[in-house]
Amino acid sequence: MSVIAPKFRLGYFLKAIIDNIFWVIILVTLIAIPAIQIVLFYMDLPVIEGELLTAFLAFTWLFDPTRQIPLIKSLINSDFFRIAAFPGFGFAALIAAGTIFVERKMLAKLQLRVGPFYCGKVEGLLQLAGDGLKLISKEIIIPAKADKPLFWVAPILFVGTAAAFVSLIPVAPGGWVVADLDVGLLAVFAVIGFFPIITILSAWSANSKFPFIGGIRALHQMVSFEIPLILSLLGVVILTGTLNLSEIVESQASFPWIIFMPIGAIVFFTAMLAELERIPFDLPEAESEIVAGWLTEFSGMMYGLVQLGSYVKLFAFAALFVTIFLGGWSGPIFWPPLDEQIITEGVPIPNFEGDPVLTINTPGLPLFDEDPNEWVQQKRGEIEFTSGQLFFSGTIWFILKTVAVIFFVLLPRGVFPRIRIDMLLHIGWYKLIGLAFVNIFIALGLLYAGVLGPEGFL
Amino acid sequence: MTEQITPNSNGQMPPGLQLEKVDDRIMTLNVGPQHPGSGHMRIIVKIDGDYIVNADPDPGYVHRGEEKMAEVRNYILNIPHLERPVIHDSCNILYPYVLGVEDLVGIEVSERAKYIRVIAAELNRCVYTQYWLAIYGIFLGHSTMFMWPAGDRELLIDLLEKMTGARVTHSYFVPGGVRNDVPPNFEEVCLRQVNYFEKRLKEYADIFYDNPILKARTEDTGVLSTHDAIRLGTTGSVLRASGVDFDIRKKEPYDVYEELDVHTNVLKDGDSYARSKIPWLDMLESCNIIRQALEKMPKSGSIRTKLKPNPKGGDEEVFRRVESGRGAAGMHIISKGQPQPYRLKISPGSFRNLIALPYLLKGEKLGNMPAVYWSLNYWPVEADR
Numbered sequence: 054m055s056v057i058a059p060k061f062r063l064g065y066f067l068k069a070i071i072d073n074i075f076w077v078i079i080l081v082t083l084i085a086i087p088a089i090q091i092v093l094f095y096m097d098l099p100v101i102e103g104e105l106l107t108a109f110l111a112f113t114w115l116f117d118p119t120r121q122i123p124l125i126k127s128l129i130n131s132d133f134f135r136i137a138a139f140p141g142f143g144f145a146a147l148i149a150a151g152t153i154f155v156e157r158k159m160l161a162k163l164q165l166r167v168g169p170f171y172c173g174k175v176e177g178l179l180q181l182a183g184d185g186l187k188l189i190s191k192e193i194i195i196p197a198k199a200d201k202p203l204f205w206v207a208p209i210l211f212v213g214t215a216a217a218f219v220s221l222i223p224v225a226p227g228g229w230v231v232a233d234l235d236v237g238l239l240a241v242f243a244v245i246g247f248f249p250i251i252t253i254l255s256a257w258s259a260n261s262k263f264p265f266i267g268g269i270r271a272l273h274q275m276v277s278f279e280i281p282l283i284l285s286l287l288g289v290v291i292l293t294g295t296l297n298l299s300e301i302v303e304s305q306a307s308f309p310w311i312i313f314m315p316i317g318a319i320v321f322f323t324a325m326l327a328e329l330e331r332i333p334f335d336l337p338e339a340e341s342e343i344v345a346g347w348l349t350e351f352s353g354m355m356y357g358l359v360q361l362g363s364y365v366k367l368f369a370f371a372a373l374f375v376t377i378f379l380g381g382w383s384g385p386i387f388w389p390p391l392d393e394q395i396i397t398e399g400v401p402i403p404n405f406e407g408d409p410v411l412t413i414n415t416p417g418l419p420l421f422d423e424d425p426n427e428w429v430q431q432k433r434g435e436i437e438f439t440s441g442q443l444f445f446s447g448t449i450w451f452i453l454k455t456v457a458v459i460f461f462v463l464l465p466r467g468v469f470p471r472i473r474i475d476m477l478l479h480i481g482w483y484k485l486i487g488l489a490f491v492n493i494f495i496a497l498g499l500l501y502a503g504v505l506g507p508e509g510f511l
Numbered sequence: 512m513t514e515q516i517t518p519n520s521n522g523q524m525p526p527g528l529q530l531e532k533v534d535d536r537i538m539t540l541n542v543g544p545q546h547p548g549s550g551h552m553r554i555i556v557k558i559d560g561d562y563i564v565n566a567d568p569d570p571g572y573v574h575r576g577e578e579k580m581a582e583v584r585n586y587i588l589n590i591p592h593l594e595r596p597v598i599h600d601s602c603n604i605l606y607p608y609v610l611g612v613e614d615l616v617g618i619e620v621s622e623r624a625k626y627i628r629v630i631a632a633e634l635n636r637c638v639y640t641q642y643w644l645a646i647y648g649i650f651l652g653h654s655t656m657f658m659w660p661a662g663d664r665e666l667l668i669d670l671l672e673k674m675t676g677a678r679v680t681h682s683y684f685v686p687g688g689v690r691n692d693v694p695p696n697f698e699e700v701c702l703r704q705v706n707y708f709e710k711r712l713k714e715y716a717d718i719f720y721d722n723p724i725l726k727a728r729t730e731d732t733g734v735l736s737t738h739d740a741i742r743l744g745t746t747g748s749v750l751r752a753s754g755v756d757f758d759i760r761k762k763e764p765y766d767v768y769e770e771l772d773v774h775t776n777v778l779k780d781g782d783s784y785a786r787s788k789i790p791w792l793d794m795l796e797s798c799n800i801i802r803q804a805l806e807k808m809p810k811s812g813s814i815r816t817k818l819k820p821n822p823k824g825g826d827e828e829v830f831r832r833v834e835s836g837r838g839a840a841g842m843h844i845i846s847k848g849q850p851q852p853y854r855l856k857i858s859p860g861s862f863r864n865l866i867a868l869p870y871l872l873k874g875e876k877l878g879n880m881p882a883v884y885w886s887l888n889y890w891p892v893e894a895d896r
Contacts, residue, residue, distance in 0.1 A: 164655050262538060263540075266877070342878055342881060344546060468718065470648075471653075
């Protein structure tokens with residue numbers, strides 16, 4: 054029989070990991086450290102507190118908690134960090150990259166093949182980086198009769214809109230959201246409503262037949278599924294009485310809304326698949342009918358940007374599902390694992406003179422505590438958890454739930470064929486809108502029966 | 512009372528108004544040859560909104576002049592290039608030629624060679640149909656159905672490699688028998704492989720043929736009535752999906768097919784779903800035929816009757832046809848006493864099924880185009896010859 058893939062051998066696996074570590078060390082030693090040294094050597098060094106800030110001193114500061122912790126804390130509380138790194142685009146792009154990897158490997162397992170295997174040596178981990186490099190190095194070809202400004206700006210707008218969507222999602226308690234709006238859900242609807250415009254603009258500006266058909270299909274699909282998408286979330290809004298996403302999450306501290314509104318969750322999930330153009334609703338990119346739909350004329354990194362945008366959008370929709378129906382960050386506090394002695398005593402950190410200037414009850418937590426004295430209050434029993442603990446635990450719950458939802462979004466791709474545009478519109482306009490209204494009536498019934506809502510007994 | 516606006520004597524409308532012409536509504540799409548939804552051919556599709564108003568198949572991109580080439584090569588040298596049109600089904604496309612040359616030259620084939628031919632032909636039918644099914648899966652957006660048949664096909668190809676020595680272009684059938692004998696333990700290996708293959712085929716039903724979305728998409732699309740199927744001259748799975756019990760293996764049995772129990776699968780619907788299901792049922796039937804042939808095959812004996820070097824036919828014509836993976840495949844050989852045919856005409860099933868395409872696509876939605884087109888069991892290279 055033919056050999057499909059090499060057999061798994063622990064020795065090869067370990068060798069591959071060690072090889073990767075080797076290359077990282079080589080590159081850091083040869084490139085990164087000399088670069089830092091050159092910069093430090095030629096820099097005009099200031100005098101701080103009577104000391105010349107040498108490179109050595111700067112490095113020692115990084116290991117001095119009294120200097121390091123406030124520095125990093127001010128960084129992670131800055132708007133730039135929030136937009137670019139943690140609850141914003143960087144976090145979303147990281148999860149999007151993981152999603153692509155998991156999708157390829159999972160589909161491969163489902164289809165009895167191996168998937169990406171060689172690039173990165175360990176199970177094709179670096180395949181995505183390789184694909185990205187390839188896309189960057191390719192020539193960008195623009196159709197001769199295209200509307201060039203619109204055609205150029207469409208992929209960037211697509212990624213930007215996806216990032217704007219991500220910025221509205223609360224990740225952890227304590228304001229870990231880029232834009233904490235009182236009309237958060239309305240802002241989400243507004244951002245979602247922007248996607249069809251970008252799609253039709255790019256399709257129209259390419260001035261080509263297949264993108265045009267794909268754009269028209271995408272427009273039909275997104276507009277007709279936006280209505281059940283919005284209606285399915287109204288039940289939650291009726292019961293919570295707020296549009297603020299953080300408050301919607303806080304309202305689910307004891308139970309998630311999916312228990313009372315499974316119909317709304319199903320409607321939202323289906324509409325979400327259609328909005329994301331994933332199989333079985335990938336009509337705008339139907340390969341065998343219209344080549345690649347509205348993506349046909351994009352080449353090189355423009356195509357890469359659209360793909361990045363669509364996976365960031367996938368993360369954002371999954372996160373919205375988690376926020377509205379699955380309780381967002383709420384869940385039992387389980388991380389960091391707390392030792393009793395650490396809770397009561399804390400870990401004292403001395404400075405260079407040997408005086409214990411800082412006491413850290415759990416490693417890493419002071420960075421994320423809003424008030425540095427929270428651990429003292431916790432020790433006295435005034436508060437149950439520090440905000441750092443809430444942050445870590447909330448983030449982990451959020452990621453776990455989002456990854457689970459993403460898994461269910463990816464799964465239909467291996468099981469279902471593509472459906473047709475008339476069947477799609479029939480599902481959108483008849484079935485899903487009807488079910489969404491059923492969901493709203495259930496919510497109203499629960500509200501007026503006094504079970505749930507502001508006056509409810511639950 | 513409203514006044515009707517009409518163009519004046521020059522055919523012009525009043526200022527600011529324009530009469531919409533039919534051409535303004537219609538968009539012409541060139542589906543192929545550089546299109547993921549076409550083979551090596553082009554379909555010029557005219558659409559009005561989402562509806563196809565006209566479809567014009569344009570084959571001929573891979574025309575190789577096989578028939579002309581056959582006129583300048585002798586009967587043995589013709590074998591390798593005549594199987595090129597369908598390399599996945601190379602045994603079956605070569606079968607009518609070999610039978611025809613045997614009639615011309617007038618030699619007998621041993622019983623064992625006939626059974627080996629049947630086994631190779633049925634295995635090849637499965638290999639071709641698996642390939643076809645994989646493409647049908649990906650045309651409908653079902654990527655698992657693309658990978659599963661393509662992977663299971665490898666096992667059959669490995670079996671055929673053991674049997675014939677080549678993976679796809681076997682050149683296995685020669686006038687007078689087969690080129691070489693099967694390996695010693697072939698029977699048990701083949702039986703094991705075929706049983707496994709049949710088990711896998713039944714799993715395809717779970718994920719593909721019983722899938723509600725697939726049924727909703729392909730049922731009642733591209734319906735070909737029994738009358739039209741006969742009138743347009745379709746053959747093979749297309750004809751059987753329209754309710755006509757027509758199988759060359761039953762109607763004009765060749766080699767040892769009359770000694771085997773061949774069951775013909777017929778469905779009455781005539782839609783894309785029936786056309787896609789018939790080849791799958793045929794593969795299950797092929798497994799039965801292979802098992803029967805393995806049982807009845809003589810365990811030893813001659814496999815090839817020796818021919819004279821450079822054989823010549825008499826002054827006569829011969830037409831033989833067999834049931835290939837795409838329907839009746841016939842070859843018409845005219846001999847004028849030369850060592851090469853005077854004229855060779857190939858009548859492939861693909862081209863005859865393609866004729867039905869414009870009739871089926873008219874009035875369908877654009878989204879149905881791949882589902883209808885590939886359900887015709889059409890192989891572009893074979894149609895172009």
